[in-house]
Amino acid sequence: MFKKLMSIPIELIQNRKLIFTLAKNDFKTKYAGSYLGIFWAFVQPIITIFVYWFVFGNIFQNGTDRGAPYVLWLVTGLVPWFFLQDGLVSGTNTFIEYNYLVKKVVFKISILPMVKILSAFFIHIFFLGFVLLMYVFYGIVPDFYYLQVIYYSFCIFCFVLAVSYITSSIVVFFRDLTQIVNIVLQVGIWLTPIMWAFPDLGLSDSSLIAKLLKLNPMYYVVNGYRTTLIDKIGFWEYPSLTLYFWGVTAVLFLIGILLFRRLKVHFADVL
Secondary structure, three states, X not given: OHHHHHHHHHHHHHOHHHHHHHHHHHHHHOOOOOOOHHHHHHHHHHHHHHHHHXXXXXXXXXXXXXXXXXXXXXXXXXXXXXXXHHHHHHHHOHHHHXXXXXXXXXXXXXXXXXXXXXXXXXHHHXXXXXXXXXXXXXXXXXXXXXXXXXXXXXXXXXXXXXXXXXXXXXXXXXXXXXXXXXXXXXXXXXXXXXXXXXXXXXXXXXOHHHHHHOOOHHHHHHHHHHHHHHHOOOHHHOXXXXXXXXXXXXXXXXXXXXXXXXXXXXXXXXX
C-alpha cells in the first residue's frame, strides 16, 4: 500500500523536466491565435482586482484597522484565490483536455494534473511580483518575512494539486462536476475572508462562526499571505492552523491518489 501511495510522487519527481516542458507549452497554447497572446492571462484578474477595490474599498476602508491600505490588504488575499480558481478549474478538466494522451498506453498520465497546476502557477508568480511592487509603491520595504511567501505558495500549490487529483479522476465519469466546482468557487470566495475581515461582520476571532470559517483550508493561505506581508508574523506562530492545513492536504492527496489508481484503467474507455 505504501508503494502504491508513493508511486505518483515518485513519478512526478522522475518526470519533472517533462512536466515543466508540458506546462510551458500548455501556458502558451491557451492564448495561441489571439493578437495579445498571454497578455489576456493577466487582464481579467487585474480588472477584477480594481473592480473589487472600487466597490468594496468604499465600504470597508474606514472600518477595521488592517495594518495597510485597503487595496494592499485586498490584493494580498485575492492573489492566492486567483491561483486556486485557475488551478482547480484547469486541473479538474486535465484528463478530458488531454484525452489523446490518456489513450496512449505508454504515457504517464499521472503527471497531467501537475502540468495544469504548474501552468497556472506561472500566472501566480506574476501576480506575486505585481503585489510586491505595489507594496514598494506604498513605501513598504521588503524584509525577511517576505520569504514566507515561498512557503505559502508551496502550501496552496500542494492543496490545489491534491484536490485536482480527486476532481480530475471523478469528472471523467461525472462531467457535471465541472459546474459544481465553479459554483463552489463562486460561493467560496465569499466564505473566505478575502474582501472582508471578521470584525467587519461584528465577529471576533474566537466566535463560533469564525472558528467554523477557519476550517476552510484557504483561510490558512489567505491569512498567511497577509500576516507575512502586512503583520510580519511567522507561520510557526500558528501551530494548530499549520498542522490542520497540512493534515487536510495530506488526506486529500491520499484520497486523490487512491481514486486515480482505482479509476485510471477506465479513463481511455470512457473518453
